[in-house]
Every structure is written in structure tokens, then in C-alpha cells.
Amino acid sequence: MNADTGTSTRHPVLVVGAGPAGLSAALALSAAGLPAVVLERRTEDTVRPGSRAAYLHGASLRELERLSPGLGHETAGRGLMWATKRSYWAGREIYVRTYPPATREGLPHFTSLPQVITEDLMATACRKQGVEFHWGVEVTSALSTPEGVLLTDSAGREWQADYVVAADGSRSVLRSAIGSPLEGPRSRNTFVVVDLDDDPEHHPMPIERVFHYRHPNVGGRNVLTVPFAGGWRVDLNLKADDDPERFVSPEGLRRWIPRILPEAYGERVRWVSTYRFAQQVAARFTDTHRRILLTGEASHLFAPFGARGMNSSIPDAVRAVEAIVRALEAGPDRAAAGAAIGRFAEERKDAATYNRACATTALDHMLARRPSLWLRERAAAAVASAGRRAGEWLDSAPYGPKLTARGAARGSY
Ligand SMILES: Cc1cc2nc3c(=O)[nH]c(=O)nc-3n(C[C@H](O)[C@H](O)[C@H](O)COP(=O)(O)OP(=O)(O)OC[C@H]3O[C@@H](n4cnc5c(N)ncnc54)[C@H](O)[C@@H]3O)c2cc1C
Incomplete structure (x- = not known):
């Protein structure tokens, strides 16, 4: 099928958006043996400025490696790691820690590189795995029915699928189409x-x-x-x-x-x-007919402290594909198919709500508007050079809490 004959084929799955969430979904589809077709508004060579999601957690690297063997290692190798983290308070050093060089083989705890490089590596892996990209295709509307989804693009072409992974970013047309508003505040400070x-x-x-x-x-x-x-x-x-x-x-x-x-x-x-950072989560992660699955920034926006945006978009997409695989396997059993998608929607909404709470903790710490927090930070800074725990807290608090036990067990955000 090509973009000029949009309606001639009905796809099991269409992915809308070729950012980190859409590329992860495409890799997961092809790893599951399903055809992966991606519709992306921008052209392939559009310049995307800014480092954006520069910090990739080890859990993301492991997921990329699992989806496309070699990709996690290649991404880690292109990035940079620092051994030392340091904090100051008003010109005075209050904490420093240097980790010994890694001795274990395998993927590192994190890597730091511009988001565009990660995306390019993922897109190359997608091409190797036979993912079909349609660049310059802007989806303008979506109609979900009990039987499937009909997408229309800005050129008036129609695209049909059993399921759609919505990975079309913060201004998601698909999120609007299913009537699922983003809920939550936006930081007042810039x-x-x-x-x-x-x-x-x-x-x-x-x-x-x-x-x-x-x-x-x-x-x-x-x-x-x-x-x-x-x-x-x-x-x-x-x-x-x-x-x-x-x-x-x-x-x-x-x-x-x-x-x-x-x-x-x-x-x-x-x-x-x-x-001004938004701290927002979509009201629902799927539509009434459970055919469109929201992932990545189509479903949540977090302040970047703690690096939960892209790092949670990857598991969003992977879980969406796992749910779609189960739904397709359910065949004519609509109840079982719907239940699989419903579980995805609940699980990822829970994860997004938790991630937002962590980003809010980080943001509150940085802004220190509550008098009790302001006092606690001052007190910790006063004793930080003498008391290591106070300095350690001040050093880690700007990134929010670490993974929950449940998230850590699954190895993802
Ligand atoms: C300043 C800044 C710093 C950040 N720092 C971090 C960080 O350190 N760590 C971290 O994890 N995250 C960070 N993030 C967040 C991270 O950039 C996002 O979480 C990530 O890009 C989300 O990926 P996505 O695939 O959901 O959306 P996007 O990357 O926005 O991709 C969406 C894609 O969909 C396409 N699209 C949109 N609409 C349509 C349409 N109608 N039809 C077809 N295609 C469409 C777009 O062209 C785009 O390619 C940061 C973000 C910002 C702005």
C-alpha cells in the first residue's frame, strides 16, 4: 500500500507519530511479528532542535535492546555518562559523590545524548526491521467504531485499522478525537x-x-x-x-x-x-470502543526533572502493543479484546499519575513555595557539609522519588 491509495488496505495496527513513543511502538510491533506502519506529519529530514529528553534511564536502554538487539548498546555507546554529581547552595558545595568506573559488562545505568540521536538510531533499527514509514502524512481526524478505526489525513486520504497507537505528541489530534482532555496544572514559574x-x-x-x-x-x-x-x-x-x-x-x-x-x-x-511545565494526564487512555490507545505525550505531560517524559513513553508504547497483540489473538471474542485494551489504559494511566506525582514533588522542591519545605531545605543546607544525609537529600530531591517497587519490578516507569 502507498500513501496515495490509503483505503485499499485495512491494517491490523497503525501508529500515528514517529517520536520516541511511535518508534517504540513500531519496534514492538515488528518484534511481535506484526506489520508496523507509521504515519508521521513531518518529512524525514525535518530538523528537530534541542537536546530535549537527553537523559535515558537504564530501564529504557534495556527495553530498546530487547526490542531490537544491539540498539540499547548502540544508544548507550553514542551517549555520555558522568561519574560525579555535585550540589551547591548559594556558592557553597554541599554534596559531591563520584562513582567508581563501571566494572560490569552490559548496559549502563543511564546515558545522556540529544533526543534526536536516539530517535535516529531507533528509526534506523525500524527500517532494518521492515517498518513502513509514511512521512508527510498529517492525520486530521479519527473515527472509532466497534469494528475498528478510520483515520483521515490532511490530503483527504483515508486509512483503516483494527487498532491505532496514538503517539502524536502533546497536541494529539487523536486524543481530541476520543474526547479525552488533559487534566492537571501548569507551573507558574518559567x-x-x-x-x-x-x-x-x-x-x-x-x-x-x-x-x-x-x-x-x-x-x-x-x-x-x-x-x-x-x-x-x-x-x-x-x-x-x-x-x-x-x-x-x-x-x-x-x-x-x-x-x-x-x-x-x-x-x-x-x-x-x-x-512553563505542564503536569497533565489524559482523562482516559483509550476510547469507548477500545480501538485507539494513547501513548507518550499524547497521554501525559510532565516537568522534565527526573526525566520521566520519554522514559515513560517507551513502556507506554510497549504495553500498548502487548495489549493489541492480546486483543488480536482474542479474535471474535470482543469482550476479551476490550478487556486487554482496558487493562493497558488503566495500567498506564496509573503509571502516568504516579510519574506526574514524582515530577510534582521535584518541582515543588525546586520552587520551595511551602514555608515548611523552604525551612527544611534551609536547615538541610545549613548542616549539609557536616551531615552527609542532608546533602544527599538536597542533591537528589530536584529529580523526585525513584521508581516504585512495582515499577522497578517491571523495570519501567
Ligand atoms: C525542554 C524539554 C526537555 C525534556 N527533557 C526530557 C528529559 O530529560 N528526559 C525525558 O525523558 N523527557 C524529556 N522531555 C520530554 C520528551 O521530549 C518527550 O516526553 C518525548 O518527546 C515524547 O515523545 P512522544 O513520541 O510522545 O512525542 P513527540 O516526541 O512529540 O512525537 C510526536 C510525533 O508525532 C508527530 N505528529 C504530531 N501530530 C501528528 C499528526 N496529526 N499526524 C501525524 N503525525 C503527527 C510529530 O511530528 C512528532 O514526530 C523533555 C521535553 C522538553 C520540551
């Missing part, structure tokens, strides 16, 4: 996110993850600096009444970046953006 190029000839900064509370050189704002393959990501936490333009204009960047990093970095800005 965050400035900057990518800086590294210069391979000159590494003036050690490869460390650094969180600086109340940085004295930027008016007491919090600053997180994270290395990734090829560059540095800096998150600056603006105050509620700051004008973001003052920080993201070329002059603004040249003013504050050299105050927190070696001077050369003021001229190495590759990408800059501002965010």
Missing part, C-alpha cells in the same frame, strides 16, 4: 532551557551533573547543568516575576551564562527555549 555546544578541543568544564541552589551570580536563582554527548544543557529556574525575554535574548544569554560557566560558553548557545 524555566529557561539552553543547549551549549561543547568544543572537543577544549573541555574547560569537568563532565559532572551540577545542581546549584540559589546561585549567587544569577540573583539567587537555581541552576542545573547537565552534560550530554556534544554539549551541555542548562536549566535556569526563573523567579515568578522575571521577564523571560531578559534571559533568552542574545544579550541576556551573553550576560548570565559567563557568570555561571567558563566565559567561552556565552558564545556557544545552540538552542534556547522557555517553558
Whole structure:
């Protein structure tokens, strides 16, 4: 089938969107022996700026390796790992920990690389596994019935499928089509996110993850600096009444970046953006007929601290495909098929709700608006150099709680 004859074939499954969630779904489909067909609005060569989901957890690497042998290792190899994490409070070091070099064979605990590289590696693996991509196809509507789904694209072509994996991102047309609004708040403060190029000839900064509370050189704002393959990501936490333009204009960047990093970095800005982070989860992860399954940012948006966005989009997609496989195996038994999709929807909504709670804990910690939290942070900072646990707490709290026992048992978010 090709894009000009959209209605001629009915597909068991269509995937809408070729971001991390859609690519994971495509890999999972082909690993399960099902044809994988992806409809993607952008063209194959569209430039996607920004490091975005730079931090890939070990659980994601293991999942990629399972879906496409070699992919987890290749992705880990293209990324960067830091051995040292460090925190400061108002110019004073309050915590540092350096891990010994890994001795075990196998996949690392994490890797750090621009999201676009991860996506390109996943797309290459997809092609090797025979995934069919239709680039430049924008889905504009979806009609779900007890028998299946009819999609229409912006050129008026129609696409039919038994099931659809909706991986069309934060402004998901499919989420709107099934009438499942995103629910939850948005942070009031603005965050400035900057990518800086590294210069391979000159590494003036050690490869460390650094969180600086109340940085004295930027008016007491919090600053997180994270290395990734090829560059540095800096998150600056603006105050509620700051004008973001003052920080993201070329002059603004040249003013504050050299105050927190070696001077050369003021001229190495590759990408800059501002965010008020949404903390939202879709009301339902599937439609009434249980034919369209929401995954990734089509179903949830989290503040990035703790790296739960892309890292949970991968298991979303994998579980969606597992549910679809069970539903297809159920054949004419509609109740069993519907139950399989229903379990997916509940399980992943639970996971998203938990992930949002973790991201909220991280965000609350950073903004420290509640007086009790503000006092606790100050008290911990005061004793941090003497008491290791206080420093450890301040060092880890900006990323929220770790996996739950249940999530860890399944190895995913
Ligand atoms: C500044 C920033 C920092 C982040 N940092 C992290 C981090 O450190 N760690 C982490 O895990 N996550 C992070 N995230 C989140 C991460 O980028 C997202 O979670 C991830 O991209 C979600 O993947 P997705 O596939 O669901 O959506 P997307 O990546 O948005 O992909 C959706 C795809 O669907 C396509 N599409 C959209 N509409 C249609 C349509 N109608 N028809 C056809 N195709 C369509 C789009 O073109 C796109 O290719 C960050 C995000 C931001 C913005």
C-alpha cells in the first residue's frame, strides 16, 4: 500500500507519530511479528532542535535492546555518562559523590545524548526491521467504531485499522478525537532551557551533573547543568516575576551564562527555549470502543526533572502493543479484546499519575513555595557539609522519588 491509495488496505495496527513513543511502538510491533506502519506529519529530514529528553534511564536502554538487539548498546555507546554529581547552595558545595568506573559488562545505568540521536538510531533499527514509514502524512481526524478505526489525513486520504497507537505528541489530534482532555496544572514559574555546544578541543568544564541552589551570580536563582554527548544543557529556574525575554535574548544569554560557566560558553548557545511545565494526564487512555490507545505525550505531560517524559513513553508504547497483540489473538471474542485494551489504559494511566506525582514533588522542591519545605531545605543546607544525609537529600530531591517497587519490578516507569 502507498500513501496515495490509503483505503485499499485495512491494517491490523497503525501508529500515528514517529517520536520516541511511535518508534517504540513500531519496534514492538515488528518484534511481535506484526506489520508496523507509521504515519508521521513531518518529512524525514525535518530538523528537530534541542537536546530535549537527553537523559535515558537504564530501564529504557534495556527495553530498546530487547526490542531490537544491539540498539540499547548502540544508544548507550553514542551517549555520555558522568561519574560525579555535585550540589551547591548559594556558592557553597554541599554534596559531591563520584562513582567508581563501571566494572560490569552490559548496559549502563543511564546515558545522556540529544533526543534526536536516539530517535535516529531507533528509526534506523525500524527500517532494518521492515517498518513502513509514511512521512508527510498529517492525520486530521479519527473515527472509532466497534469494528475498528478510520483515520483521515490532511490530503483527504483515508486509512483503516483494527487498532491505532496514538503517539502524536502533546497536541494529539487523536486524543481530541476520543474526547479525552488533559487534566492537571501548569507551573507558574518559567524555566529557561539552553543547549551549549561543547568544543572537543577544549573541555574547560569537568563532565559532572551540577545542581546549584540559589546561585549567587544569577540573583539567587537555581541552576542545573547537565552534560550530554556534544554539549551541555542548562536549566535556569526563573523567579515568578522575571521577564523571560531578559534571559533568552542574545544579550541576556551573553550576560548570565559567563557568570555561571567558563566565559567561552556565552558564545556557544545552540538552542534556547522557555517553558512553563505542564503536569497533565489524559482523562482516559483509550476510547469507548477500545480501538485507539494513547501513548507518550499524547497521554501525559510532565516537568522534565527526573526525566520521566520519554522514559515513560517507551513502556507506554510497549504495553500498548502487548495489549493489541492480546486483543488480536482474542479474535471474535470482543469482550476479551476490550478487556486487554482496558487493562493497558488503566495500567498506564496509573503509571502516568504516579510519574506526574514524582515530577510534582521535584518541582515543588525546586520552587520551595511551602514555608515548611523552604525551612527544611534551609536547615538541610545549613548542616549539609557536616551531615552527609542532608546533602544527599538536597542533591537528589530536584529529580523526585525513584521508581516504585512495582515499577522497578517491571523495570519501567
Ligand atoms: C525542554 C524539554 C526537555 C525534556 N527533557 C526530557 C528529559 O530529560 N528526559 C525525558 O525523558 N523527557 C524529556 N522531555 C520530554 C520528551 O521530549 C518527550 O516526553 C518525548 O518527546 C515524547 O515523545 P512522544 O513520541 O510522545 O512525542 P513527540 O516526541 O512529540 O512525537 C510526536 C510525533 O508525532 C508527530 N505528529 C504530531 N501530530 C501528528 C499528526 N496529526 N499526524 C501525524 N503525525 C503527527 C510529530 O511530528 C512528532 O514526530 C523533555 C521535553 C522538553 C520540551
